Amino acid sequence: MLGTNPRKGSTHTVDDLCKELCDVITTSMVALASITDDAGAVFDARLREIVDRARVVSAGGG
Template sequence: MTDQATPAASSVEASPAPSADLWAAVDDLWAWLEANRPVGGREGMLLRMLKLSEEVGEVAEAVIGATGQNPRKGTSHTWEDVESELCDVVITALVALRTLTPDTREVFTRHLARVTERSLGTASA
C-alpha cells in the first residue's frame, strides 16, 4: 500500500462489469451466493446480514491505515482502499436486501425517496 495523505480524486478508468445494470448485478451476485452458501435457512440469512458488519469494519481499518493512526502499522492503506471498502459495503448491503426481498430495486427506490424527502424536503404547507 502506498502513503497518501489526502483523499484521491476518482479515476475515470472504465472496467468491464459482469452486468451493466446495477440491479441485474445485485441479482447475479445474490444468485451466485445462494447457489454456493454453506449454511441455509434462517441462520444463513442472519450470516448474510452479519457480513455487513465485517465490511464496515474493513472500512474502519482502511481509514485508520490511510491516516496512519496505528503506530505499529503506520500508513498501511490508501484512500483508494477506503473507496473500495465503501463500495464493498454498498454491494453487501444491496445483496443483503435482495436476500430479504426479490423487489430490491423497488424497496430501495421507495426508501431513498423517503430519506431524500425527509432530508431535503419540499415546500411545506
C-alpha cells in the same frame, strides 16, 4: 485514513476506502435481495425517503 490517529498514522488511501464502501453497498444489496423480490424498488423507496428528509432538514423544517 487521514493519519489523525497518532498511533497509526496514514493507513489507507481514498481508493482503499472507496473499495471498502463499494463492498459494504454490494453486501447490503445482496442481503436485501435475499429477503425481497424487488430489492431495487425497496432501495429506491428508502432512498427517496432519505432525500425528502434531507430536504426538510436543509430547509430548516426538521
